[in-house]
Amino acid sequence: MTNKEIERRLQLLEDVEAIKNLKNRYCYWCDANYDAANIASCFTEDGIWDGGSFGSYNGRAAVHKFFAEDAPKLLLFAMHMVMNPVIEVTDQTATGRWYIFEPVTFADGKKAGWLAGYYHDDFVKVNGEWKYKHLRFRQYLSTPFSEPWLKTKFGPE
Template structure:
């Protein structure tokens, strides 16, 4: 039997659903050209977006600037997030783990190419004035490879 009351358990379920909706909104904004205003609004003022090979950006303004420029490099993206593990720690804090499968069109020196990105998200969320926001987003890239080359030789487990 859980030590939490029924109301607390329902509140945690609602929080997890709101976080899933926020993640879906994040993916949708990325897939519509990396809309910087909408994306930056999903982060706290002091948030960290750490994309590994894509860079690390601290603070909402730096995150906004990154998203404003990334659409020149990634002209198409379909963020397919899977396997959410949401842990609501308390009324104001939660964590999330997700898998990412993402087909991409990337501008390369010789022209655009089709690539596949497979990665894992490790997120920390906080509730600010009733809204769940990212405190941090960390992306661990397993591979980001041209579709024609495959990934058997480069995948990082």
Template sequence: MSDDILLRLQRLEDIEAIRSLKHAYCYACDDNYNTEKLRQVFAPDAVWEAEGFGQYSGVEAICDFFDQVSKDIVAAAHLVMNDVIEIADDGLTAKGVWRNCQPVTTVEAGNYQAAWMLARYDEIYTKVEGRWLIKKLVASIQFTAPYKEGWADLWPQPC
């Protein structure tokens, strides 16, 4: 095979590996923010941030945050879609953008509340020893709306 075809094939395999990585992140979050599984998707020096939740640097700080958030968000379904993944020319770094439409259940003082959340993920990935990991994840939450009330008043933007 020509070098061009091999390079193109490697890029496609890398994109699919990053998709699988993102899916592993979502499944770990949806498994009560399973920190053992989350440790497997982040680089040791990763950064995770979201407005309203904070910024956490290093895989242990990220996992400590998720241990705490799992007490408030008792159920979640991260439904990611519309990914755009770009592999850098070095083949060792990449960027990705995702949309997340997420039903969540929170608990406060023993009262459960259902809500919808819409967010955008901007991410940077790094390839370490042949394996893709999340280097930086920035979640921009566009709205969190009570299930029964909907989001029209919170997100009235035209399509």
């Protein structure tokens, strides 16, 4: 194996780890009472946050506004647990998929519940740092904590 091949493989590993770290920071700041400034900093200036039934917001300023004003009115508490990342890097762009499972407190009625779904994200490397170009969240289920999700399932089928 040549030095160039080793450098390419090392860069790929570093990029994958940096993207995982970006997802971890995003989740941490969501769970830290929706730290809108830090969440928005994860996106490119024209980045898109597409939360499916939660809405879609184009541009860093719109993402910031959503997390500062609207998200706290939807979920009073959330603990993002993301798992099973599949990340594909092509030079300065990448895609990633994660499952998500989270305990939540729905603002409507202050009910404890479960939320599960997946992320499908597009990333771009800007000045050596990975950012979200397009984050997509799709919900599998949203249900009260006190009932099995087969009994009372909100959201997409």
